[in-house]
Amino acid sequence: METMPGYLDLSGKVALITGGSSGIGKGAAIEMAKQGAGIALIGRTPDELEETRQEISETGTCRAYTADISNSQLLKSAIDHAARDFGRLDIVFANAGINGVWAPIDDITEEEYDQTMDINLKGTFMTIKFAVPHLRKQEKGSIIVTSSVNGTRMFSNTGATIYSTSKAGQVAMAKMLAIELGRQNIRVNVICPGSIGTDIGDNTEHRNTKGLGQPVQYPEGQIPMPGRRTGTIEQVGRLALFLASDASDHINGEVVYIDGGQSLVQG
Numbered sequence: 001m002e003t004m005p006g007y008l009d010l011s012g013k014v015a016l017i018t019g020g021s022s023g024i025g026k027g028a029a030i031e032m033a034k035q036g037a038g039i040a041l042i043g044r045t046p047d048e049l050e051e052t053r054q055e056i057s058e059t060g061t062c063r064a065y066t067a068d069i070s071n072s073q074l075l076k077s078a079i080d081h082a083a084r085d086f087g088r089l090d091i092v093f094a095n096a097g098i099n100g101v102w103a104p105i106d107d108i109t110e111e112e113y114d115q116t117m118d119i120n121l122k123g124t125f126m127t128i129k130f131a132v133p134h135l136r137k138q139e140k141g142s143i144i145v146t147s148s149v150n151g152t153r154m155f156s157n158t159g160a161t162i163y164s165t166s167k168a169g170q171v172a173m174a175k176m177l178a179i180e181l182g183r184q185n186i187r188v189n190v191i192c193p194g195s196i197g198t199d200i201g202d203n204t205e206h207r208n209t210k211g212l213g214q215p216v217q218y219p220e221g222q223i224p225m226p227g228r229r230t231g232t233i234e235q236v237g238r239l240a241l242f243l244a245s246d247a248s249d250h251i252n253g254e255v256v257y258i259d260g261g262q263s264l265v266q267g
């Protein structure tokens, strides 16, 4: 296994990653495993988890735990189990999330509201809550939360009201906890990706959103960089690695956008 010595080195550390079996979580798992971290993946799809576990195991130690992060009992049990198996936790990537239903307010049901908020916001809260006692044992830790450009710098995806609200809530939560946990040497930072090439869109339900927002055209393209379309899970994985590592040890309570500048031109 190739590890790069220095500030990015995670040898001997253990990273817990929710939503780690696909997309951005998987990208981070690959980058962190390359730097020597043990990886604990949490996800809700056993087959996909096992496939990714096998893939990451070619680089380093990886274990997988099935849990729905909106179920506090299952989530706590998975996190405790991972900490017991590895003997420690150092890094938490609270990343699992869904787009949910994008629709006009009249069409969104209370159940749909609850589902998105339970996974994206309550799930993030509980992931951090249940992991912190394990991080404290190392007297040091790094927590990274995946929020989004939606709800923090972009408000033009009309219909994505609940998603955007959950993503804005994550930022407030992370900043509050950055101060509370910073005193215990546990940093909390946020990643806000723009459009990244994952399968998250497959699980998005668009209902009556056509013509809902303000019509806006960007003739020069959405990303103000040559030839750029969507970002990759490797690019976001490298950012998560940086925030997990000692290379970022003076960064706390920060929100980092990774969108090629998209949200600066498309608010």
Ligand SMILES: NC(=O)c1ccc[n+]([C@@H]2O[C@H](COP(=O)([O-])OP(=O)(O)OC[C@H]3O[C@@H](n4cnc5c(N)ncnc54)[C@H](O)[C@@H]3O)[C@@H](O)[C@H]2O)c1
Pocket (backbone or CB within 6 Å): 018, 019, 020, 021, 022, 023, 024, 025, 042, 043, 044, 045, 067, 068, 069, 070, 095, 096, 097, 098, 099, 119, 123, 146, 147, 148, 149, 192, 193, 194, 195, 196, 197, 198, 199, 200
């Ligand atoms: N892809 C993008 O363009 C983009 C942009 C901004 C933010 N994000 C955020 O990135 C994060 C990861 O999404 P992604 O794009 O990699 O998509 P993805 O669908 O590949 O990954 C999400 C992962 O979370 C898991 N998950 C969902 N609900 C869960 C639950 N209740 N319990 C356990 N696991 C659950 C899924 O199984 C999946 O593995 C999400 O929080 C998403 O909001 C994605």
